Amino acid sequence: MKHAATLFAKAITLLSALALMAGCASKLPPPGNTDEAPPKVEYLIGPGDMLNIMVWRNPEVSTSVPVRPDGKITTPLVEDVVATSKTPSQLAREIEKRLAKYIQEPIVTVMVTGFVGPFSQQIRVVGQAARPQTLPYRENMSLLDVMIAVGGTTDFAAGNRASIVRVHGGKQEFSVRVDDLIKAGDIKANVDMRPGDILIIPESWF
Template sequence: MRFFLKTLLMFWFGISAAFAQNAPAAAPKPEHLLGPGDVIRISVYQNPDLGVETRLSENGQITMPLVGAVSLDGLSSAAAEQKIAKALKDGNFVLKPQVAVTLMQVRSAQISILGQVAKPGRYPIEQVNMKVSEMIAAAGGVIQGGSDVITLVGTRNGKPVRLDIDLPAILQAGKSELDISVANNDIIYVDRAPLLYIYGEVQHPGVARLERGMTVLQALAQAGGLTQRGTDRGLRIHRRDASGQTRVIQPNMNDLVERDDVIYVRESIF
């Protein structure tokens, strides 16, 4: 029995190790390049007097004790560490400087937020790894009539990306992994909420908001139900397909309604 368990464990760990070796490596996150308005903290090992927290000026410079003005515009934090260390060493201020640069606030990077939000416009990414939900909050949130699926357009690792982000899944279902970090020059767009149209023999014909998973029966209920002359027999849905052509469908009550559907309720002939 012990021999069997030992053999089984060795087999299992062997498979696990093989999967670990063959698993694709996670894509590296793009490193932020310093720019005007960014706030950084500089620490020099064993030289606390040289430590400083400062903001990059409009031309991307900082003022460093002893060294003076240093341009860090367009540098990563690691490259900035090397440049400051070289300046300290070349000036004979520190023999073997060990410099750490920590990004505290990001002001040089901005994104655009458009569509159905309270305050559309350009917004700075003020903290490292700010999320889509945080940027939507900065724009005053989604207004009434706005969609709860957010579209993000940007560039990641040099390639264009377009992502649809489900806000209720993040905020209500707790799927925080869907709340991705924004990057410089991203565009966030909040479309109008999907709509449907109901006319004919219903109490309140007109335009209605399409809720998730809404059925034909629920759509009729949202329109106040049928009139005394209305009938649920022979219901028709006019639906536009991907090619732009309109198809006429005779649905069942439990069929799902789609965006921009037009539901027609006929008059009973009896």
């Protein structure tokens, strides 16, 4: 009898500890304070982007080109210019320098017409999303924007056990409540995304 009472006491202690741990886990801070303005992020060109390159008064060397997988572009008179991880303005200045050998005082404008962005700024959604994929980061992007883009979750998702892994500024992991956001409409569960975030949506245990 005494042995049974001891086992019962240990079981109660274990359950209390598990409950305490669960309570602590639910209090993890959200990934970014939605009351704070997200940091300004300049768009950086990435592989797969479509670029419209216009050279003022020189339509014969103006063109539209994709950024190759190696991160470079080739335009009339200018070969193999590294475009990735540059802003459109930075790339325009680089092309101007190259064209100055052939054109007097060239003025170049670079416009991005198809957006992908560099890998370091893309949002990755893995696990039980309806359409797991990589998304280009957009300024003021939120968790709700991401869930709309991936078509919500599957029937097997444990949305309220989802997490965001943030790699910029030191690797961190935060809990998020996807089910409460997209199924219950709890706007408080919406949070700001940051460039390079990874959203992980696990499968339900049962």
